[in-house]
Amino acid sequence: MYEMLENGDNIWVAPDDEITPHIEVKFVRDEFDRASLANSIQARIGEATIPISPLELQIAYKLHLGTQKDVEDAVHLYALFEKSLSAPQLETWVTRLDVESEYERLKRS
Template identity: 65%
Template sequence: MTPHLEVKFPTDEFDRASLTNSIDAQVAGATIPIGPLELQIAYKLFLRGQKDFKAAAHLYLLFRETLSTDRLEQWVERLDVTEEYERLKSI
């Protein structure tokens, strides 16, 4: 799967949190800072599109073993996507 990269300026607390709490990803031998996976998953659920849910599910299943459940659930609560998260956990 080819990752989708997006560049934009921070406009809200979630954008700023993504930059402030970035993690390093290794892509083609280069290190690229990306937003924390927990926030990416919760934000995809917040968008509520079928394609976004599939993207959240892909990240969730791929990184399930290394995700911080506490951090993920904090973002889920802040973005008010508890129902979507429950659906995600059941897959």
């Protein structure tokens, strides 16, 4: 597993015979990975909690990736958590990832 991570591969962990929900494990590669760790939030799974990247960064990053699935994920996260998101933090990530037009479309959806 270490060799896969060292080669730049990501490892997805999910329940047997399912693809969602999943956790993606990878080595830190860039400033966005570092920001995900430095600004992590806690997600509760049953009785346990795990650190995850901030939702604002997840949304902007998925818009940056731009695949249909990633954009759908961004829309879902935005709709689900809109009231608890920090608009200034989201807009900071949107600007840093240069996805302003995609974000404007997301807000209108």
